[in-house]
Amino acid sequence: MGQYFQFINFDKHQSTHEIGKINEIYEGTIIKNLMVPIVSAFPKLEDVFKQVFGYEIPRSFALDRTALGHLGKLPNELITYIFHAATVEGALALGIAHGYLFAIGYSEIIAQTKRTHPVMITNWSYDRIICLGDCAELLPPNYLSLTEKGTLMEWSVKHGEHSNESSPSGKLDDDGDDIAPTDVTDLQPQELERALTTFEDQTFSLWNYGYSMPSIFPLERRAFSRYPPSNNCHWWHRVDDGRARKFGCQIARINLHRYQYSTRVLVNVTKKQFLRATDASGHNTLPVAVPLLTLWGGVDAGEKRVGPWAGDRLAIVPHEVFEDMRREEPDEEWGERFINWNSD
Incomplete structure (x- = not known):
């Protein structure tokens, strides 16, 4: 077959x-x-500003900060920190509320957009890649670190994939029977190392473990749906939805593989x-x-x-x-x- x-x-x-x-x-x-x-394909502030707000960004940026209320009295460094601490949706909502805020926080908005862009989330460049077959029982020699092997072992124990008759924990109960831990991460480093020596690679059920990993396609769909956020965001009715959509259109046009x-x-x-x-x-x-x-x-x-x-x-x-x-x-x-x- x-x-x-x-x-x-x-x-x-x-x-x-x-x-x-x-x-x-x-x-x-x-x-x-x-x-x-x-990553240099992400647009510059001047280009996005005109598309979102409909006018050129002033050279001196002499915008009226009085419209910002008490927020306008804060130094730019503190306003930038607010953008940095917010989620990508929150940073965008704050930025499109006023041109001055958008200019101050644009670098942080783009930084968070890069981290949550579907291409960035599912980018595999410079990672370890395997085209895994369902008959594979072993991984390449020295492929997994001690931590990775422990994670795989923990998954196998929790999902009943462990078939080695030796004690995976190296411990015995009062009757002299083997004790199989339900949570390998609770073991001390020395105990984990002893457990790994009695846990054969072929008991990992690699195919099932690989299929249990998250698929990249739902990750891409979730990332693409961020602009604008869903209507259940309680603050979204307070911002300009049109500006958010214009910003989203600018991001959607980016070709990171050009x-x-x-x-x-x-x-x-x-x-x-x-x-x-x-x-x-x-x-x-x-x-x-x-x-x-x-x-x-x-x-x-x-x-x-x-x-x-x-x-x-x-x-x-x-x-x-x-x-x-x-x-x-x-x-x-x-x-x-x-x-x-x-x-x-």
Whole structure:
């Protein structure tokens, strides 16, 4: 029947939840997520101000602060701190209430918008990526840290996936029977280390654990729905909804992946290797390369399916960024990978 696969990001604890055989899984999502966002694409204050308020921002910014009431008597540093302490919705609501506030708090509004932008939330660049198969029982050697392994072990215990007959805690009750902890995080570091030595990797049920991770798609939908906030926000009726929508339109137009496909380079910063998005024959390499290089499927029909980049830190960057990376590390030798289109 063959294995089924899904892309897993252990660093961000996310999954694509797109399950299929190796030639069926849709690679478009993972390619988009591996692309390094161009954060400089976020608009400048002058451009957004005109769209939101309908007039140019004054050069001297001699706006009347009396309309701010007691808030206008505060120094700009304190007003900026209010923006910093607020949620992204709260910072936006405060900013669009008055042009002066918008100018003062714009940098904080954009900073929070970057953190909550769907592309930023689901960005996997430079993370450890695995195309995990449902037959996989082990992870790459030394892949998990002690903390990560403890988290996986805790999940397995809580979900009844633990099948090792040894005591996972290394403790015995009064009758000499093994004690299985229900919360591994309560163990002392020495106890946790002893527990891990008796807990085999294959008892983790990796496929179920990966599928339990949050899917990136609901995360994207939640992030896109932030502007404007839902009507159950009690303060929203007090602000200008039109200004909020104009700000949201400016953010929605941002293309954080605007570099051309032919200039993209898939880099493996773990092994110092790279693959160009387009080969000498004009083939698009990434749709084939990303799943095959990150494949981690264990043994399937007697064949060991393991990609050479499984679990490595990967990213897709523009060609000029990759050249900058090589110049910054002149002593590092980067090896180029190629796709053999004639292989079965």
